[in-house]
Amino acid sequence: MPQEPQTAGAGALLAILRDGRARTRAELVQLTGLARSTVSQRLDALMQDGWVVPTEDAIASGGRPAVAFVFNESVRVVLAADLGATHARLAVLDLGMSVLAEKAVELHVDKGPRETLDRVVVEFEELLGGLGRDLAQVCGVGVGLPGPVDHSTGRPANPPIMPGWDAFPVPEWLGERLGAPVLVDNDVNIMALGEHWTVGGNTDHLIFIKIGTGIGCGIISGRRLHRGAQGAAGDVGHIQVVSASEEVCRCGNVGCLEAVASGASMAAALRAEGVEAEGSRDVVTLLRAGDTRAARLIRQAGREVGGVMAAIVNFFNPSTIVIGGDIAEAGEHVLAGVREAIYSRSLPLATQHLTIRASRLGDRAGVIGAAAMVVEHVLAPDTIDQSVQTPPVDPAALGG
Numbered sequence: 001m002p003q004e005p006q007t008a009g010a011g012a013l014l015a016i017l018r019d020g021r022a023r024t025r026a027e028l029v030q031l032t033g034l035a036r037s038t039v040s041q042r043l044d045a046l047m048q049d050g051w052v053v054p055t056e057d058a059i060a061s062g063g064r065p066a067v068a069f070v071f072n073e074s075v076r077v078v079l080a081a082d083l084g085a086t087h088a089r090l091a092v093l094d095l096g097m098s099v100l101a102e103k104a105v106e107l108h109v110d111k112g113p114r115e116t117l118d119r120v121v122v123e124f125e126e127l128l129g130g131l132g133r134d135l136a137q138v139c140g141v142g143v144g145l146p147g148p149v150d151h152s153t154g155r156p157a158n159p160p161i162m163p164g165w166d167a168f169p170v171p172e173w174l175g176e177r178l179g180a181p182v183l184v185d186n187d188v189n190i191m192a193l194g195e196h197w198t199v200g201g202n203t204d205h206l207i208f209i210k211i212g213t214g215i216g217c218g219i220i221s222g223r224r225l226h227r228g229a230q231g232a233a234g235d236v237g238h239i240q241v242v243s244a245s246e247e248v249c250r251c252g253n254v255g256c257l258e259a260v261a262s263g264a265s266m267a268a269a270l271r272a273e274g275v276e277a278e279g280s281r282d283v284v285t286l287l288r289a290g291d292t293r294a295a296r297l298i299r300q301a302g303r304e305v306g307g308v309m310a311a312i313v314n315f316f317n318p319s320t321i322v323i324g325g326d327i328a329e330a331g332e333h334v335l336a337g338v339r340e341a342i343y344s345r346s347l348p349l350a351t352q353h354l355t356i357r358a359s360r361l362g363d364r365a366g367v368i369g370a371a372a373m374v375v376e377h378v379l380a381p382d383t384i385d386q387s388v389q390t391p392p393v394d395p396a397a398l399g400g
């Protein structure tokens, strides 16, 4: 006897409606191959939890108007936090990924997990209060951290700039206080998710490279984040480059990309020439003020990053490379170097349709990506099927 198709649950119906188009029962019957009575049961279950609402305007079909149903993006909200070393961006989004409220705050992760996350909870409550919403409407929380994270547990794994955070149970700690599931990943991965969300279904393979204090990249392969066996995928900052053969990296090795092309290394090079520069933002500020030394360093950094990316393009064949992080603010100054190296050293077939561009989301990439990670989890058909109450399918209705 044929089984009810896997795509038959309430979650699968919701997945169809998530594109924002209203559909009638008849259209949903046609799209799913389910019996009309089964579609009605699923819709009732989804409406009971508010995931789906009937639209105001009925759609005319065959002379008689029929009720249509649409995904209710505002039924729940998502909380997103992108924590950097000294600053954090926090946002409340709806399920359609619209930012309802956001703020940037000074927050030092080296104060340890409890003090930092306490503040995150307070800021989230304030943002929700400003919207007239409360924690009961939160369906999930996404957090990006500036260090390695074991994605399966959501716990930081020996993060170099986060004393006291190693193996701290971030999801449990926040989940207890916010009353919703919490997903945690490193900042570059969530930024890659954010940029991939902006291009949606048009891009299967994308590399997001962040050039800030350090250098790292997030990999979208087949529309999914590729984290690797231990979550260490994308750590391109410590790939060896020839021009850095004399430079000692913060990791202890000699010759890393980060030692010549990161914001920290460029600031150090400027200081060695007597120019005041503390970090990556200062390098960009100097560039904008017309400093030719900063311009030269940024162009060279672009070429160094491009050289490593050229190898990655040959190996991985992405369709899009997005440059983000503070140094991406240098725009064409850094992109020109990246393009130059990639086009001169990658195989023509791999670069034929390759797009290399700056981040579209800028500072927002992290919170958008953190929210996208949560929405994909919360609205996954399996998760929805478990959360809504649907009566067992009447065998007589199958195939009807």
Ligand SMILES: [Zn+2]
Pocket: 237, 238, 249, 250, 251, 252, 253, 256, 258
């Ligand atoms: Zn290194």
